Amino acid sequence: MNAIEAVRLTKRFGDKVALDGVSFSAREGEILGLLGPNGAGKTTTMRILTGVLKPDSGSATIMGLDVVKEVLEARRLVGYLPEAPCLYERLTVRDNLAFYGRLYDVPEHELGRRIRELLAELGLEGRANEKAGALSKGLKQRVAIARALLHDPPVLLLDQPTSDLDPASAREVRDLVRELNRAGKTILICTHNLAEAEELCHRVAIINEGHVLAIGPPDELLKDVIMGYRVFEIRSLKPIGRYLSFLSDLEGVISVERVNEREARIKLEREEAISRVIRELTLSGCDLLEVRMLRPSLEEIYLKLVRREGVEVQ
Amino acid sequence: MRFSKALLVARKDWKEIFSSRSALVSLAFFLFIPAALIVFLAALAPMLGPGLGQSVTKEELARLRALFPEASWMDARQLTIYMAGALIAPFLFTIMPLAASSIITADSFAGEKERKTIEPLLAAPISEAELFLGKVLAAFLPVMALLYASFGLTCVLVNAFTADLFGHPWFPPLRAWLMVCVIAPLYAFLGMCLVIVGSSRANSVRDASNYAAVLILPLLALLLAQVAGALALGTAHILAAAGGLTLTDVLVFKLAYRSFNREALVITR
Numbered sequence: 001m002n003a004i005e006a007v008r009l010t011k012r013f014g015d016k017v018a019l020d021g022v023s024f025s026a027r028e029g030e031i032l033g034l035l036g037p038n039g040a041g042k043t044t045t046m047r048i049l050t051g052v053l054k055p056d057s058g059s060a061t062i063m064g065l066d067v068v069k070e071v072l073e074a075r076r077l078v079g080y081l082p083e084a085p086c087l088y089e090r091l092t093v094r095d096n097l098a099f100y101g102r103l104y105d106v107p108e109h110e111l112g113r114r115i116r117e118l119l120a121e122l123g124l125e126g127r128a129n130e131k132a133g134a135l136s137k138g139l140k141q142r143v144a145i146a147r148a149l150l151h152d153p154p155v156l157l158l159d160q161p162t163s164d165l166d167p168a169s170a171r172e173v174r175d176l177v178r179e180l181n182r183a184g185k186t187i188l189i190c191t192h193n194l195a196e197a198e199e200l201c202h203r204v205a206i207i208n209e210g211h212v213l214a215i216g217p218p219d220e221l222l223k224d225v226i227m228g229y230r231v232f233e234i235r236s237l238k239p240i241g242r243y244l245s246f247l248s249d250l251e252g253v254i255s256v257e258r259v260n261e262r263e264a265r266i267k268l269e270r271e272e273a274i275s276r277v278i279r280e281l282t283l284s285g286c287d288l289l290e291v292r293m294l295r296p297s298l299e300e301i302y303l304k305l306v307r308r309e310g311v312e313v314q
Numbered sequence: 315m316r317f318s319k320a321l322l323v324a325r326k327d328w329k330e331i332f333s334s335r336s337a338l339v340s341l342a343f344f345l346f347i348p349a350a351l352i353v354f355l356a357a358l359a360p361m362l363g364p365g366l367g368q369s370v371t372k373e374e375l376a377r378l379r380a381l382f383p384e385a386s387w388m389d390a391r392q393l394t395i396y397m398a399g400a401l402i403a404p405f406l407f408t409i410m411p412l413a414a415s416s417i418i419t420a421d422s423f424a425g426e427k428e429r430k431t432i433e434p435l436l437a438a439p440i441s442e443a444e445l446f447l448g449k450v451l452a453a454f455l456p457v458m459a460l461l462y463a464s465f466g467l468t469c470v471l472v473n474a475f476t477a478d479l480f481g482h483p484w485f486p487p488l489r490a491w492l493m494v495c496v497i498a499p500l501y502a503f504l505g506m507c508l509v510i511v512g513s514s515r516a517n518s519v520r521d522a523s524n525y526a527a528v529l530i531l532p533l534l535a536l537l538l539a540q541v542a543g544a545l546a547l548g549t550a551h552i553l554a555a556a557g558g559l560t561l562t563d564v565l566v567f568k569l570a571y572r573s574f575n576r577e578a579l580v581i582t583r
Contacts, residue, residue: 013581047437050436050437051437051576052433052436052437052576052580053576054577072440072441075438075439076439078437080433080437082434084430084433086430086431086434087431088326088431089429090330090333090334091329091330091333095326099322099326100434103319103322103435103438104438104439144434147434
């Protein structure tokens with residue numbers, strides 16, 4: 001069963017079209033990334049999935065529950081981390097968590113234990129009685145994560161969970177996301193951090209101007225989007241310059257570019273052509289030290305897709 | 315609708331309000347103003363001596379007795395004090411909860427929006443009616459508790475200061491009882507609902523506060539009309555107004571939470 005399903009979601013705010021037929025699904029136990037520039041429609045999608053916004057058309061479900069018709073039941077299955085920690089700063093950490101625990105119907109006899117466990121797991125021991133407003137950004141974000149996990153929901157919606165965090169805190173949050181996923185949680189993570197999406201997500205949906213431009217595992221997106229060529233980097237023991245001219249004449253070679261005295265980059269029509277390149281280079285006396293395929297990053301895929309849409313990427 | 319959920323929201327708001335000293339001082343200030351004013355008038359009366367009643371003409375005395383038939387046995391001095399207790403005090407005790415509660419109600423949604431705490435609350439499994447009622451209770455219960463504390467204190471002090479003049483406890487008269495115990499909570503509830511709707515649509519607490527001011531005007535007009543003698547509100551009028559207000563409260567509460575729009579709270583205009 002799909003844990004999250006969005007079907008042709010549209011949403012307008014006045015004249016502005018925020019979502020224009022957005023469809024995607026996340027299988028149970030999957031981490032799906034929503035990747036896009038600011039204003040792409042990521043947060044609007046999250047808000048529809050939490051029932052805060054109603055779609056103008058289309059539908060969405062959480063574990064099979066409609067987010068409009070069965071909104072209260074659907075909300076119980078979701079742990080939501082908005083972009084900002086959204087804590088009551090005049091209340092203590094414990095009061096913040098207890099309030100949300102009760103709102104999500106965590107039984108009273110379990111609530112205290114659950115709060116203690118989460119605070120310990122998230123490295124917040126001894127902070128329970130501190131005012132939320134007195135905590136650092138990183139600690140506030142951890143409290144907000146604890147809030148999203150209090151009722152042990154099967155689905156987590158995380159809106160830019162590492163934005164504004166220092167690198168060490170961001171790393172901790174990413175490790176936690178992986179751990180939660182290993183524990184069986186389905187996670188929809190909204191980000192414009194490409195490295196984060198590539199590192200964490202099983203699949204990525206690239207969204208821009210209210211459209212899903214592409215969806216799939218980063219590797220498959222690579223095949224689909226950066227199709228038509230593969231790039232290899234070769235390194236030789238001796239200067240490589242004299243071999244480059246004949247390389248360009250080989251079948252299947254699109255272009256050859258010298259990187260430095262002993263390194264070159266070769267663009268091929270298809271992956272298999274590299275064996276012929278290696279053979280010819282060896283026969284002509286080139287002492288090859290290394291041949292490696294350059295894997296385009298998610299960033300390249302993203303930029304290619306978004307630029308095709310004519311959008312300035314932030 | 316689960317009342318426990320509404321109470322949960324109210325309790326959270328109380329913790330926030332009671333952790334702010336300035337909000338507490340403002341609340342107490344608003345609610346003890348009428349007490350201070352009425353007690354001051356009552357305390358002043360015996361000091362002014364018999365001269366207070368002598369300036370009242372026979373015609374004026376007859377008009378006052380017609381206005382307050384239950385006080386027809388009183389002399390001019392007693393009647394002057396009685397008028398302050400029966401006419402001015404109930405209105406002050408009806409206006410003040412509305413003004414005081416606006417400190418809380420204007421902050422209810424607009425404050426959460428300003429402090430960016432609203433989004434997880436809106437994403438939680440709580441219905442519009444529960445959330446709305448929670449915000450109303452957050453203002454209604456503490457304001458009513460303070461109102462009755464203030465009114466109780468006024469009763470004790472007024473009767474103590476005027477014991478020599480009346481010879482027995484006389485405050486509050488029936489119409490003051492009715493105004494404070496029936497009209498004040500009903501009117502405050504109505505005002506709170508309207509200010510909370512305003513707060514859910516306003517971008518800031520300051521914008522939302524303006525809604526409360528509008529509701530005080532009809533009460534002031536009624537008070538002035540009575541003082542000028544153009545209108546005499548009797549017990550029957552007050553009871554009829556209570557019936558009308560009850561219906562209005564139910565209707566406005568329903569309309570208010572139905573018109574309550576989560577979207578408006580997360581979209582910045």
